[in-house]
Amino acid sequence: MALAKESPPVSKNGSDQEAEYRAQTRLWLRLLACTTLIEGELRRRFREEFDFTMPRFDVLAQLDREPSGLVLGELPKRLMVSAGNLTPIVDRLVADGYITRTPSNLDRRVQIVCMTVEGQKAFRRMAKSHGSWLAELLAGFPADRLDGLTSELDELKGAVRDTMQKP
Amino acid sequence: MALAKESPPVSKNGSDQEAEYRAQTRLWLRLLACTTLIEGELRRRFREEFDFTMPRFDVLAQLDREPSGLVLGELPKRLMVSAGNLTPIVDRLVADGYITRTPSNLDRRVQIVCMTVEGQKAFRRMAKSHGSWLAELLAGFPADRLDGLTSELDELKGAVRDTMQKP
DNA sequence: CCTCATTATTTTATATTTAAAATAAATCGA
DNA sequence: TCGATTTATTTTAAATATAAAATAATGAGG
16 A cells, blocks of 8 residues: 555645635534524424324334334444333333234344334334435525435545544 | 516525535534534533633633723623623632622612722733633644635624524 | 513423443353 | 453433423403
């Protein structure tokens, strides 16, 4: 591997560094603003229309793609839901009849969660609304730039994840 | 006003619409993923290093730019903190000696909050860490594309806000 | 004045979130 | 097999979030 010649200068002078700091902060604030704006509106509508929270919807969304069910412990890995948080969410989804939770025969620590038929119906109804709400909110953004922005964010996500995994 | 000739076709055919839905959903999922990834890491570090939450930091950040203090009711407008939520946050910042809260003489309903000297010191210390953490997390993203991405997100935010304000 | 509507803030009730401790079951190595 | 470690999940405790009701002060009209 080439050790020297890591393209541009490795260290930056003070004011370059400052400028980069500011640009990074601006980016972060915009990212946060966009997300909270959209998330707040989606959450509000989910609550009003379906008395559902986003994490509950996310759990159903995951199970919808796994008709044979999913090991409970898989969900915190795929979603932004902590394990401790998952228990009451699953409890309520079971109580509402949207999913079932059955212990595995092979390993009695493991719970397998699976969507019920009502759960599937409810999920599809909600997913449809979710899609149209999103379309409504994003209607003012040019459709031909959706993919470009998505790619940039993909790259950003990858860069952040790489940095976080190093130590 | 021109009624006809709204540039491209007003309605799209089914599969175009579907494709746009998917592109919008992908964008939203990336946006959410980036934000939660960075936010989670920043929150974790804030808590570990300073025993501080982000809303508490945000309040100090606002007050830092207003040396003469701010009317309490101004904060929920500027930040993503609801009014009911603000009370316990401010209570604790007062208890910790970072800010003061004094009723206005002109209107006894109004509270004016103002940063203390200790608050300023604590804020600057935390803001410095915040900046360097962000720089660390975003180091893998090309510096010369920070501003471009920020502009795109600005536009997205504007588009969403416009849509939300219409009804 | 007096009442009604508005505004600023707090309180309340309920839900959710997180980290960390606890429980419980499985596995591995001596 | 025994004991130590790991793994899956739940429980707990503290903090926060939300909406909605309550409180309190102001101001505008009649």
